[in-house]
Amino acid sequence: MGAAHSASEEVRELVGKTGFSSDQIEQLHRRFKQLSGDQPTIRKENFNNVPDLDLNPIRSKIIRAFFDNRNLRKGPSGVADEINFEDFLTIMSYFRPIDITMDEEQVQLCRKEKLRFLFHMYDSDSDGRITLEEYRNVVEELLSGNPHIEKESARSIADGAMMEAASVCVGQMEPDQVYEGITFDDFLKPQAGDSPAPTRHSGIAGPSLLQTCSLAGN
Numbered sequence: 001m002g003a004a005h006s007a008s009e010e011v012r013e014l015v016g017k018t019g020f021s022s023d024q025i026e027q028l029h030r031r032f033k034q035l036s037g038d039q040p041t042i043r044k045e046n047f048n049n050v051p052d053l054d055l056n057p058i059r060s061k062i063i064r065a066f067f068d069n070r071n072l073r074k075g076p077s078g079v080a081d082e083i084n085f086e087d088f089l090t091i092m093s094y095f096r097p098i099d100i101t102m103d104e105e106q107v108q109l110c111r112k113e114k115l116r117f118l119f120h121m122y123d124s125d126s127d128g129r130i131t132l133e134e135y136r137n138v139v140e141e142l143l144s145g146n147p148h149i150e151k152e153s154a155r156s157i158a159d160g161a162m163m164e165a166a167s168v169c170v171g172q173m174e175p176d177q178v179y180e181g182i183t184f185d186d187f188l189k190p191q192a193g194d195s196p197a198p199t200r201h202s203g204i205a206g207p208s209l210l211q212t213c214s215l216a217g218n
C-alpha cells in the first residue's frame with residue numbers, strides 16, 4: 001500500500017477485488033510487511049524465517065505455491081520471482097475458511113478454489129495431471145517427518161491410493177492400459193457428495209495437506 005492519503009482507497013479497492021474485509025486486509029498487510037522486511041515485494045528467501053514452517057515436511061511445496069503463476073492467476077505454468085501485496089492476498093484467499101454467510105454457490109466456488117490450489121501442489125510440472133510420480137513425491141514428503149514410516153511404506157501408500165484413484169476415475173482398466181494420472185475434474189469427483197465410494201482418493205491427502213497449508217497463513 002502506498003502513501004497514507006491513498007491507503008484507505010487502496011484498501012477499499014482490495015476489499016472489492018479479494019473479498020477480504022478491511023480489517024483482514026490490514027492484518028494481512030502487517031503480516032506481509034513482517035515477511036518482506038518492510039519491502040514492496042516478497043521473495044522465496046523471505047520465508048526462511050517463518051518458524052511455523054520450519055518443521056513442516058512439505059515446506060518447500062507450500063513456499064513454491066505462493067509463487068506459482070497458476071495460483072497467482074498469471075499464467076498456466078511457471079513461478080514468479082517475487083510477489084507484491086495484492087499477489088499475497090490472492091494466495092491468502094485460498095486459505096480463507098468457508099464462511100457461514102456464504103450461499104451454496106459461493107461455498108462450492110470457495111471449495112473448488114481450495115482444491116485447485118491443492119491440485120497445483122501435486123501437479124508440479126503444470127501439465128494438468130497428477131501422475132503417480134508426482135503423487136508419490138508429495139506423500140513421501142508428507143510422511144518424511146515420521147520416523148516410523150519407511151520410504152518404501154510411503155511409496156506403497158501412494159501407489160495404493162493412486163490405484164484406487166484410477167479405479168474411481170477410469171473404472172475397469174485393461175491389463176495393458178496406462179493410467180495417465182488424475183485430472184482436476186477427477187480430483188473434484190469424490191468431493192461432489194453424490195459418490196458412495198467408501199474411500200476417497202483425494203480425501204486421503206487432501207484435507208491433511210490443506211491443514212498443513214493453513215499454517216502458512218497464521
Ligand SMILES: [Ca+2]
Nearest residue numbers: 123125127129
Ligand atoms: Ca503433472
